[in-house]
Amino acid sequence: MAILRLNSLIMRNFRNYKEAEVSFNPRLNLILGDNAQGKTNLLEAIAYLSLGSSFREQGDDKLRRQGEDFFFLRANYSNKSGSHLLSVGSQSVKAAHNRRLWKRDENPCRKVSEIAGLLHTVVFTPEDLQLVKSSPEVRRKFLDREMVQLYSGYYLYLNNYRRALQQRNNLLKQLDYSASVQADEQLAVWEEQLAENGAVIIKKRLDLLHLLNEIGQKIQAELTDCREQLRLQYLSVWSAADIEKIEPAEIAARLRQAYVDGRPEDKRRRTTLLGPHRDDFRIYINETEGRYYASQGQQRTAALALKLSELELVWQISGYYPLLLLDDVFSELDKNRRRELLRLMLGKAQIFITATEVAGELQSLRSEDYQLFEIENGCILGA
Amino acid sequence: MALYFYPPSVEELIAALTKLPGVGPKTAQRLAMHLLHAREEDAAGLAEAILQARERVRRCHICGNLTDEETCPVCQDEQRDTTTICVVEQPGDCIVVEKTGQYQGLYHVLHGALSPMEGIGPNDLNMASLMQRLQNGNVQEVIMATNTGVEGEATALYLARQIKPLNIKVSRLAYGVAVGGDLEYTDEATLGRALQGRLSI
Structure with missing residues (x-):
């Protein structure tokens, strides 16, 4: 069986860790400790190596230990081709400027897209439990975070799109209304970049959502004894039922038109109001929109189903289960959901759980099945 | 006790070098030391070359x-x-x-x-x-x-x-795979563009 396992991790000057080396259990790792001792920081280090950025969306200067000018992370992991090293060093060069050096098996990598997804992770935070009712941004991030790891090219399109968007927004802020013909000519060239890159982004998200839909239905049925049905629908600039059958060229054409049509309003508001950077997907539970009509419990189950679907999806596409990082979320789930989660994933995905204490279900596990770590003020004690 | 630093003239040289693109404080220091130790005519030659280039160069009309x-x-x-x-x-x-x-x-x-x-x-x-x-x-x-x-x-x-x-x-200009490059190591976006712009042989 093709597997992905994180064997060990070295951290230097990362968050509150000065110097730490940890070896992990291949099945389940329980990271315990009081609040503010560094539990999440450990998960963050693992996620940083897989995404090239923090899941807490913070810059490198915030990740360095206070008063230090660099941090270093190195993972020893195994996949189907054997055991590998992945490392990153980030050094502050001048104010607000960091130099990063990624190495894959000791070979330097120039782009984050070369390493994204090597140490594939799925992160599950309390924020993700709110996936159903939170803002569209959280759901977009959910899709994009997975996509960056699944398709090495996605990062480039996303980056190009963001850059063109920044440029168009800057242009909108500088526009002088006396020269509106010239303004439209200039807007058009950025819209072209937005449409070209945006079409690929939308197409990839649609494909991913299509797969998630199929897998999610099964998992939701399992989690609820077939009482609840889950359905996902992508929402873009235009709302159309045929959206999933559209080719990228057609998406690009529609986006192009949407940007042109949006110009008057965009000029008034001085920002780009439409496009994949504003897209969303709806989550239906039993054919009613979960955001408005589902109970808290139903929303949490749907969120869990989506995360588990994400793991299954990676298995279907890439042939291995990604690492599952549960940040303070396990204790947030009720007994049934905890049991289901372990039943579905234990032994498949390597699991990392942070918690303040050992929750009920885990006490019944065999001792060789898991490893306990106590975190105290940036020190890791293997218990 | 007063701490000793470089003399003001050297500090000034280092500060000027730091303004160059891609040059940080450490590199600037090394360059400054090099220039101070270099032969008179080499250092003067560099200064002269900079002045000459500045004076002569212009944009083609x-x-x-x-x-x-x-x-x-x-x-x-x-x-x-x-x-x-x-x-x-x-x-x-x-x-x-x-x-x-x-x-x-x-x-x-x-x-x-x-x-x-x-x-x-x-x-x-x-x-x-x-x-x-x-x-x-x-x-x-x-x-x-x-x-x-x-x-x-x-x-x-x-x-x-x-x-x-x-x-x-x-x-x-056409987009494509780097000459002598390995297909396996070409990123998706480049390869996609290369496919669009393929040539018949």
Whole structure:
């Protein structure tokens, strides 16, 4: 069986860790400790190596230990081709400027897209439990975070799109209304970049959502004894039922038109109001929109189903289960959901759980099945 | 006790060197020490070369490339094909194209790319003189050799749209797999573009 396992991790000057080396259990790792001792920081280090950025969306200067000018992370992991090293060093060069050096098996990598997804992770935070009712941004991030790891090219399109968007927004802020013909000519060239890159982004998200839909239905049925049905629908600039059958060229054409049509309003508001950077997907539970009509419990189950679907999806596409990082979320789930989660994933995905204490279900596990770590003020004690 | 630092004149040299692109404080220190230890004529030669270049160099009044004369050697060269103009962002890009030995036409240097973020619009680039060059009807093709990033693409597209009404052919450099490169290590986006622009053999 093709597997992905994180064997060990070295951290230097990362968050509150000065110097730490940890070896992990291949099945389940329980990271315990009081609040503010560094539990999440450990998960963050693992996620940083897989995404090239923090899941807490913070810059490198915030990740360095206070008063230090660099941090270093190195993972020893195994996949189907054997055991590998992945490392990153980030050094502050001048104010607000960091130099990063990624190495894959000791070979330097120039782009984050070369390493994204090597140490594939799925992160599950309390924020993700709110996936159903939170803002569209959280759901977009959910899709994009997975996509960056699944398709090495996605990062480039996303980056190009963001850059063109920044440029168009800057242009909108500088526009002088006396020269509106010239303004439209200039807007058009950025819209072209937005449409070209945006079409690929939308197409990839649609494909991913299509797969998630199929897998999610099964998992939701399992989690609820077939009482609840889950359905996902992508929402873009235009709302159309045929959206999933559209080719990228057609998406690009529609986006192009949407940007042109949006110009008057965009000029008034001085920002780009439409496009994949504003897209969303709806989550239906039993054919009613979960955001408005589902109970808290139903929303949490749907969120869990989506995360588990994400793991299954990676298995279907890439042939291995990604690492599952549960940040303070396990204790947030009720007994049934905890049991289901372990039943579905234990032994498949390597699991990392942070918690303040050992929750009920885990006490019944065999001792060789898991490893306990106590975190105290940036020190890791293997218990 | 007063701490000892470099003498003010050396500090000044280091500060001046730090302003250069790609040079941090450590490199600046090393360069300064090197210059102080170098032979008199080498250090003076460098200073003189900087002054000379600053004094002599100007933009070619036709293509905008850097030159020591009124008109650059390429624009003066009667052997060159005057029906083709290759548009680049920086003077250095001309040299790269020249080195291929495959290009006999003329150049046009924009000195940058469109970037509202940095406050660079069409009027801040050397675009007006390009449009002027195209008016006389001699030019048949304009090759866009701007960078392939978002800004370079936008600049090429902007110019292409300006040139279109003049009925002049506008082409873009092909995207492709690096020569001698391994397909396996080519990123998806590049390979996708290379597929779109494939050639029959």
